[in-house]
Amino acid sequence: MEFALTQEQEMIQHAAREFAQSEIAPIAAEFDESGEFPEASIKAAAELGFMGIEVPEEYGGSGMDPISYALMMIEISAADASHGTIVSVNNSLYGTPLLEFGTEEQKKKFLVPVASGEVNGAYALTEPQSGSDARAMRARAVRSADGSHYVINGSKSWITSGPVAKYVVVFAQTETADGESTGISAFVLDAEQPGFNRGKKEPKLGIRASATCEIEMKDYTVPVENRIGDEGQGFKIAMTVLDVGRIGIAAQSVGIAQAAYKAALEYSRERKAFGSAIGSFQAIQAKLADMKTRIEASRLLVLQAAWSKAQCKKTGAKNTLNASMAKLFASETAMWVSHQAVQIHGGMGYSKELPLERYFRDAKITEIYEGTSEIQRMVIGRLETGLR
Numbered sequence: 359m360e361f362a363l364t365q366e367q368e369m370i371q372h373a374a375r376e377f378a379q380s381e382i383a384p385i386a387a388e389f390d391e392s393g394e395f396p397e398a399s400i401k402a403a404a405e406l407g408f409m410g411i412e413v414p415e416e417y418g419g420s421g422m423d424p425i426s427y428a429l430m431m432i433e434i435s436a437a438d439a440s441h442g443t444i445v446s447v448n449n450s451l452y453g454t455p456l457l458e459f460g461t462e463e464q465k466k467k468f469l470v471p472v473a474s475g476e477v478n479g480a481y482a483l484t485e486p487q488s489g490s491d492a493r494a495m496r497a498r499a500v501r502s503a504d505g506s507h508y509v510i511n512g513s514k515s516w517i518t519s520g521p522v523a524k525y526v527v528v529f530a531q532t533e534t535a536d537g538e539s540t541g542i543s544a545f546v547l548d549a550e551q552p553g554f555n556r557g558k559k560e561p562k563l564g565i566r567a568s569a570t571c572e573i574e575m576k577d578y579t580v581p582v583e584n585r586i587g588d589e590g591q592g593f594k595i596a597m598t599v600l601d602v603g604r605i606g607i608a609a610q611s612v613g614i615a616q617a618a619y620k621a622a623l624e625y626s627r628e629r630k631a632f633g634s635a636i637g638s639f640q641a642i643q644a645k646l647a648d649m650k651t652r653i654e655a656s657r658l659l660v661l662q663a664a665w666s667k668a669q670c671k672k673t674g675a676k677n678t679l680n681a682s683m684a685k686l687f688a689s690e691t692a693m694w695v696s697h698q699a700v701q702i703h704g705g706m707g708y709s710k711e712l713p714l715e716r717y718f719r720d721a722k723i724t725e726i727y728e729g730t731s732e733i734q735r736m737v738i739g740r741l742e743t744g745l746r
């Protein structure tokens with residue numbers, strides 16, 4: 359077994375760390391407070407090739423491997439989870455369906471501008487009444503009698519980057535002009551066309567600089583050329599994409615946990631109580647030991663999932679198990695570690711003067727989006743038992 363990073367992976371890790379610590383970390387608190395979308399720093403991330411890191415260069419990306427993507431996500435999220443979310447949506451949720459299932463024309467038209475960071479992309483699966491039970495979606499795409507286009511009606515909620523996206527991958531129940539159901543299909547929509555309406559920006563507990571909104575499609579007409587994959591293949595596309603996205607969220611979780619741990623470790627060496635640094639107390643050392651161990655276990659699960667993603671691509675196997683295990687363990691670790699880091703800081707951890715309370719708020723979403731912990735356990739449990 360080889361645990362060392364390649365030279366290229368080390369290079370990307372180093373570049374992402376340097377960029378994140380110098381350009382993102384100093385503005386993170388300000389953008390968290392205002393809830394504004396960090397346009398300038400996202401553009402700067404795009405210039406470094408971070409918006410389509412696994413996308414081949416001919417489609418506007420950097421042509422790197424899944425491990426490089428995970429390493430970049432850890433570094434960006436250690437500086438600010440909101441930036442991590444924005445970057446991950448462009449890379450995995452928007453980029454993957456086009457890269458894996460798109461036609462050559464779709465890649466040129468819809469992948470190039472997003473992977474190069476010229477515009478933002480989004481992914482619209484969830485609806486007001488269907489979150490975990492994604493197949494229960496109600497959005498409808500009715501195919502015209504001549505087969506040239508679809509008319510889409512329906513609402514999608516919690517759309518990350520929805521307020522700023524130019525293109526959105528949307529899933530809908532398709533049917534023929536005669537009303538016959540043909541299953542769920544995937545489409546890429548131009549958000550600037552008539553019939554695409556964005557709702558108000560959601561005020562959120564954490565990742566506040568990542569913009570989220572509901573979208574509504576009202577008689578939105580989309581040409582058949584914008585359907586990704588076959589009619590009825592949409593749910594499998596959505597799930598395949600989440601197998602990729604969950605690695606990104608797991609990496610984001612490691613980044614948040616790493617930042618919280620680093621702050622707690624430093625504080626435990628400096629802060630004195632009862633005449634000693636609090637880091638000399640067993641109660642604090644035990645916390646730090648568990649934090650460090652869980653973070654490193656999470657990191658290994660993330661890197662394993664990223665590594666196996668590349669292997670699965672060669673064999674055609676699914677990477678679902680490793681992606682779900684990484685997402686489950688790393689997200690719960692981020693929540694637990696950021697909680698412990700606040701506790702070690704005491705009152706200072708509760709104050710907005712330090713980033714600890716932000717790590718704590720940001721960590722929570724990792725246990726919810728791209729499949730809750732309950733869904734990850736269900737996925738892992740089904741795969742392990744072969745039962746449902």
Ligand code: CAA
Pocket residue numbers: 447451481483484489490491492493516517518593594597598600601676678726727728729730733737
């Ligand atoms: N890859 C490919 N195909 C898959 C798959 C996968 N990982 N998982 C399931 N499928 C296929 C199955 O093989 C099956 O195909 P057949 O009909 O041909 O047999 C089909 O999909 C249906 O599968 P299931 O019966 O397992 O489906 P289900 O209805 O029981 O649901 C689920 C499965 C895992 C619970 C799924 O609904 C799920 O993942 N739910 C969570 C949704 C989610 O993560 N939402 C997050 C939204 S995105 C987000 O958060 C974005 C953001 O803004 C950051």
